[in-house]
Amino acid sequence: MSYTIKNPVIPGLAPDPSILRVGEDYYIANSTFHWNPGIQLFHSRDLANWELIGQALKDDSTIDLRGTSTPAGIWAPHLSYDPQSGLFWIIFSQMINMDGRMFDTNNYVMHAxxxxxxxxxxxxxxxIGFDPSLFHDDDGRHWVVTLEWETRFGYEQPGTIVLEEFDAENEKLFGPSYRLSKGGTDRGCVEAPHLYKHDGRYYLMTAEGGTGFGHGVVLQRADQITGPYESDPNNPFITSTPYYFFRKNDPDSNRFDLYNPDAPIQKAGHGSLTDTPNGEWYVAHLMSRPMPGLKSTLGRETGLQKVEWTKDGWLKMADSSTLAKDTTPGISNVTPDPTMNDLGMEDQFDGAELDMHLLSPYRHATEDWASLKENPGKLRLHGGQSFFSRFDVSILAARADSFVFDAETKLDFKPIHFSQSAGLMLYYDNNNWLFLRKSINDETGQNFIDILQAKQGKRTDLQRVKLTLPADQTAVAFKCHVDHQTAQFSYRLSDDQSWQNLGPALDITFMSDEAIDGFTAMMVGIGAWDAFHHESYADFDYFKVVSQDSRGEHFDGLQ
Incomplete structure (x- = not known):
C-alpha cells in the first residue's frame, strides 16, 4: 500500500526534531523552552501519524525553568540508542541566558x-555551547558533537562544531576536543550537529542559515570521525531557500529578506536522519507555515522528507530537488495508522494525573497549586502570580496544533478581591497573551467577565464595559474559536444556553514567532492568578481542544 506523508507530521510546538528508530518503532523528541515537563516524546509506526507518549523531564526537579526568558529553556534534545547497553539516551541544553549574545548554557545527559x-x-x-548530540560508534566508543559558541570579538560567529569523547559508564566527557567544522555552506549560523555512519564513512549533519527563512539541512563527511570533513557540493540538500547566499558572521536568524513565496513550507532545517527496516531513509526537520504578513502563530513544527543515498555517497531528496515539500512519499509496504493522530486533547479531570498534553510555563504543575485531589472530578487551580511573571504562575496549556480550533472549559470561581482572576487563555509567553477571565468588582460585589491582553509586555483592557454576572452565578463556561489570524471568545452561563460572543474577533498574530522575535509557539490553556493573598482558587470541570486537521495547509505569507 502506498501513502503520502503530510507535513507537518507534528503540528504546533514541535521544533528541533531528533528522530530515532528502534526496531519498527520511531520516536521524536522536541524542544520545549520554558514549558514543563520538558522534552516532548512522540511515537509512530508509519512516520505519517504520531502520538505524544510523554515528556522525558516529567519526574525531574533538577532542571529549574523559573525565570526563563523567551526563547531560552530546554533546547534541541537529541535521542540515541546504544545497542550494546540497551539504553536510550537523551542529551540536551538548558539555555540560561542569551543577553549580550553570551548564550550561557548547561548541557545534560540522561538515559532510560x-x-x-x-x-x-x-x-x-x-x-561549551549548545545543541549537543550523542553518537554511539560500532567500535563501542561514544562521542558528543556540540556547537562551541564563540564569544570573542573578531572571531567568526556563531562558532565551531566540536567533537569530544564520552564515557557512558561515568557519564562525562574526556580527552581532547576536535574542531570539526565552521559549516558546510556560506549561510552562517551553523548549529544542531548530528553524527552518522554509513558505508564506513562518518557524516556530520548540521543546520545552517539561521532558524528562520534561510534555514537548511547541510551534510559533510569524513573517513575518520575526527575529520577532515568535506562538504556536499549540493548543500544545503533540504531547504526552503534553494539558492546561494552569503551570511556568515550574521547573527540575524529570522532573515525576512530570504522568505521564498514559492516554497510550500518555510524555514526547513535542523535535520535528523533515520532509516526504515526495509532500507528507506528519511530526514525529520523543523518547518513553519507563516500566515499572511509572515506571522507563524503555530511556531516551528516537525516535517519529514524522504531521501536517498546517491552513487557518490551523498544524500538527496527523493524527488532530486533541494526544496522542502509539504508532502513526501510514505514507507513502502507499510499500512498507515491514522488512529495515532495527535490533534487536539480533552481532560475531564477525573483521573489521577493531568493529560500529558497540558504543560505549565516556568514552574512544574504540583499538587499544591494544580490539584486533582482537593475536589475530586475537578481540577483546582490555586491563583499564582500574574501572567506577566516568569516564576510562580498557575497556567496549564496545550500546544495549538491547527489554524482552526475550538478550546473550551467550565469553571466555578468565587473571587473576593479585584486582583483575583481565572479563565481561558491564548498564551505565547509572559509578555504576550489573551485572557478571557472571571473576576470581581469588590466595590460593588458583582462578578464580571472581560478580556485582557498582554502585547509586547503592555497590558490592555479590551473590555471597557464589563459583562456583569447575576449575583448567584459562580460557574461560567468559556470558549475560544481560533480561525487562522483571529480568535473569537464567547461564554455561556448554563449548559443549555447557546454560546454568546464577548466582543469582536481579535487579532492573534502578535503571538507569533516573527512578531515577538522568538521561536517557540502560541499555546491554549486555562489559568488563575491571585495578587491578594494567594488564597483563591478556581475549580475547572474540563478543558478540551477540538482541532481541524490543517496539515498540508500553507499560504503566500506576503499577502
Whole structure:
C-alpha cells in the first residue's frame, strides 16, 4: 500500500526534531523552552501519524525553568540508542541566558531502559555551547558533537562544531576536543550537529542559515570521525531557500529578506536522519507555515522528507530537488495508522494525573497549586502570580496544533478581591497573551467577565464595559474559536444556553514567532492568578481542544 506523508507530521510546538528508530518503532523528541515537563516524546509506526507518549523531564526537579526568558529553556534534545547497553539516551541544553549574545548554557545527559522511562536524573556534562548530540560508534566508543559558541570579538560567529569523547559508564566527557567544522555552506549560523555512519564513512549533519527563512539541512563527511570533513557540493540538500547566499558572521536568524513565496513550507532545517527496516531513509526537520504578513502563530513544527543515498555517497531528496515539500512519499509496504493522530486533547479531570498534553510555563504543575485531589472530578487551580511573571504562575496549556480550533472549559470561581482572576487563555509567553477571565468588582460585589491582553509586555483592557454576572452565578463556561489570524471568545452561563460572543474577533498574530522575535509557539490553556493573598482558587470541570486537521495547509505569507 502506498501513502503520502503530510507535513507537518507534528503540528504546533514541535521544533528541533531528533528522530530515532528502534526496531519498527520511531520516536521524536522536541524542544520545549520554558514549558514543563520538558522534552516532548512522540511515537509512530508509519512516520505519517504520531502520538505524544510523554515528556522525558516529567519526574525531574533538577532542571529549574523559573525565570526563563523567551526563547531560552530546554533546547534541541537529541535521542540515541546504544545497542550494546540497551539504553536510550537523551542529551540536551538548558539555555540560561542569551543577553549580550553570551548564550550561557548547561548541557545534560540522561538515559532510560525504554522510551517510556524511567529516565535517569540529568547529569551535567559541560557548557561549551549548545545543541549537543550523542553518537554511539560500532567500535563501542561514544562521542558528543556540540556547537562551541564563540564569544570573542573578531572571531567568526556563531562558532565551531566540536567533537569530544564520552564515557557512558561515568557519564562525562574526556580527552581532547576536535574542531570539526565552521559549516558546510556560506549561510552562517551553523548549529544542531548530528553524527552518522554509513558505508564506513562518518557524516556530520548540521543546520545552517539561521532558524528562520534561510534555514537548511547541510551534510559533510569524513573517513575518520575526527575529520577532515568535506562538504556536499549540493548543500544545503533540504531547504526552503534553494539558492546561494552569503551570511556568515550574521547573527540575524529570522532573515525576512530570504522568505521564498514559492516554497510550500518555510524555514526547513535542523535535520535528523533515520532509516526504515526495509532500507528507506528519511530526514525529520523543523518547518513553519507563516500566515499572511509572515506571522507563524503555530511556531516551528516537525516535517519529514524522504531521501536517498546517491552513487557518490551523498544524500538527496527523493524527488532530486533541494526544496522542502509539504508532502513526501510514505514507507513502502507499510499500512498507515491514522488512529495515532495527535490533534487536539480533552481532560475531564477525573483521573489521577493531568493529560500529558497540558504543560505549565516556568514552574512544574504540583499538587499544591494544580490539584486533582482537593475536589475530586475537578481540577483546582490555586491563583499564582500574574501572567506577566516568569516564576510562580498557575497556567496549564496545550500546544495549538491547527489554524482552526475550538478550546473550551467550565469553571466555578468565587473571587473576593479585584486582583483575583481565572479563565481561558491564548498564551505565547509572559509578555504576550489573551485572557478571557472571571473576576470581581469588590466595590460593588458583582462578578464580571472581560478580556485582557498582554502585547509586547503592555497590558490592555479590551473590555471597557464589563459583562456583569447575576449575583448567584459562580460557574461560567468559556470558549475560544481560533480561525487562522483571529480568535473569537464567547461564554455561556448554563449548559443549555447557546454560546454568546464577548466582543469582536481579535487579532492573534502578535503571538507569533516573527512578531515577538522568538521561536517557540502560541499555546491554549486555562489559568488563575491571585495578587491578594494567594488564597483563591478556581475549580475547572474540563478543558478540551477540538482541532481541524490543517496539515498540508500553507499560504503566500506576503499577502
Amino acid at each position: 531502559p525504554s522510551m517510556n522511562g524511567p529516565w535517569s536524573t540529568p547529569v551535567y556534562i559541560g557548557s
